[in-house]
Amino acid sequence: MTLPAAAIETRTNRPAIYDRLSAAELREALRRMHLIRQFEEGAEQAYMRGLIHGTMHLSIGQEASAVGVCAALKPQDKITSTHRGHGHCIGKGADPARMFAEFFGKEDGYCRGRGGSMHIADVAQGNLGANGIVGGGLPIAVGAALAMRQQKRTDVVACFFGDGASNEGAFHEALNMAALWKLGVVFVCENNQYGMSTSTERSMSVSNVADRAAGYNIPARIVDGNSFADVADAAFEAVDRARAGGGPSLVECKTYRIRGHSRSDRNRYRTRDEIEAWSARDPITRFEAELLELGILSGGDVRALREAVDAEIAAGIAFAQNSPPPQVAELLRDVHSD
Amino acid sequence: MDQPVRELSYAQALQEAMAQAMEADDRVFLMGEDIGIYGGAFGVTGDLVERFGAERVIDTPIAELGSAGVAVGAALCGSRPVLEFQFSDFATLAMEQIVNQAAKIRYMLGGAVSVPLVMRFPAGSGTGAAAQHSQSLEAWFAHVPGLKVVQPSTPEDAKGLLLSAIDDPDPVMLFEHKLLYKTKGPVPPEPYRTPIGKALIRRTGRDLTIVATAIMVHRALEAAAILAADGIDAEVIDLRSLRPLDRDTLVDSVSRTTRLLCVYEGVRTLGIGAEISALIAESEAFDRLDAPIGRLGGAECPLPYNPELERAAVPQVPDIVDKARALVRGTV
């Protein structure tokens, strides 16, 4: 395992991509990253207290890729997400209260308590859903982009997937069709270096997921996935290309999952040192420090932002707890459309 | 002299079967996602990689279709793969190799080859894992000539059926209910075989036959105890094997009890209960029936996440009690 060269970078000059984002937008990006972190920590605690059942996959440490990509999207753009999808959902603008309600299995949840963490979606904001099937979202994203073209819309589809998913046939079939038909998809690989316990070294014949894009004639960029600015830079380039009819791109965000794969992971396949080294590159700490240093936010702004996030999370959990459960009599509702 | 009975969990029993098969036969090897250092998503392979090495306990990339095909190829050429899927739902990704290749190659080639492949599938609901991680798809595969499909309900049968599967010259699919992995029961330490294609009467009774699979066997036995207090004497058959089906045991039992209730977790319509019902209706037991045949199966919907809905979507003990009572009392 090689860590990207730079340790915590302190930037003295302003990333060029910040010219595309207003101060308010940058502040909102930081707020969403905090919201994701607090949401997941809240969900983790609720799980340990027995309020949430099933399993969940936390993206703690990967917030920059979710938010950096969504910062380049418009509200009407679409995303497909993964089993590790809380960050994508909040990144695209979901309300944490309704996400909590979903995790608590309640009627006010985004999926009315039928889907849970692994199927979290927010169709109104363009999130077509997390997926329980590794790689399941890749061809769906291509289809969404095809529909955009058929409807003469320039909306872009960002397709999140993991390094592990790129070993599935669905990845290869999807990339080929997207490139063949020049569709407006941005394939976003969140390469957190492991598919469950299996490292990329032990599961991929190439070093980078981006290397695979060449086989489909798709332009690809590898970025520091723990840097909001680097992710956003590549995302804007790819989204611009897609919107202009230039076809698909692939962005590989090198990042790391700090928590175990799921609630039952004993972390036997990696070292404490490795986890600590990556914890030191925390994307939220870095982004916040950068915004402070560049004078985009003040210490007071950051405090206020964090307090507002804390309050929103607490209110979201209370909302979820008070939401009514689904009716058993409605078990068969929505199997079909009528 | 009585030996103290050794108990193992269902997961440990499976692991012991694989270890004994690998000790006895160099050709046997394991493949699957995270079965090495992680020990398997449900801990079934445990520390086998430390005992047998990474050449025989192979972590695959996340590639179900490819892995199934690789296992078919290895089996064709003299190896004995045991392929673990992380969830039975992911059999859908490997459908092509399982159904078009593994099941048919021997027949298509006029018997020139065989495919001694074992596939293991954690199956069933009850863990809050929602629609793509909770299905019971075993009946789909039981529809395919060329495949054998078994569903052990106890640690003892888990070990015995897995060892039989590994011996078998043809593809065998083992559906392992996730809620059973931690259940314990007596397991003989030596390698032994539980025959594929043989049902087992777990409780004898006179008033009705309940044919159940996997975790439903345990629910049916619980229901039978409640029914006994009501004066209803239920026979409970653990089907164990969906293909081949043990016709004789089923027909004989229903001929004696004159009533049949099938209980299974897969979706009720076109499930294994439909086949058992038809088999009885076509047999000499038909004339002996004193009640319509009853079926309890999974609801006609994907498995929901909410725990109360999830419970409502599959047969529970009270459902079995009510249905059995109605059949025996003639109130259906």
Ligand SMILES: Cc1ncc(C[n+]2csc(CCOP(=O)(O)OP(=O)(O)O)c2C)c(N)n1
């Ligand atoms: C088709 C399929 N195979 C296996 C799994 C089990 N599984 C869930 S997540 C996962 C690892 C996925 O790795 P990656 O795509 O890199 O995403 P990450 O979990 O690292 O975010 C596995 C093997 C699954 N859900 N779907």
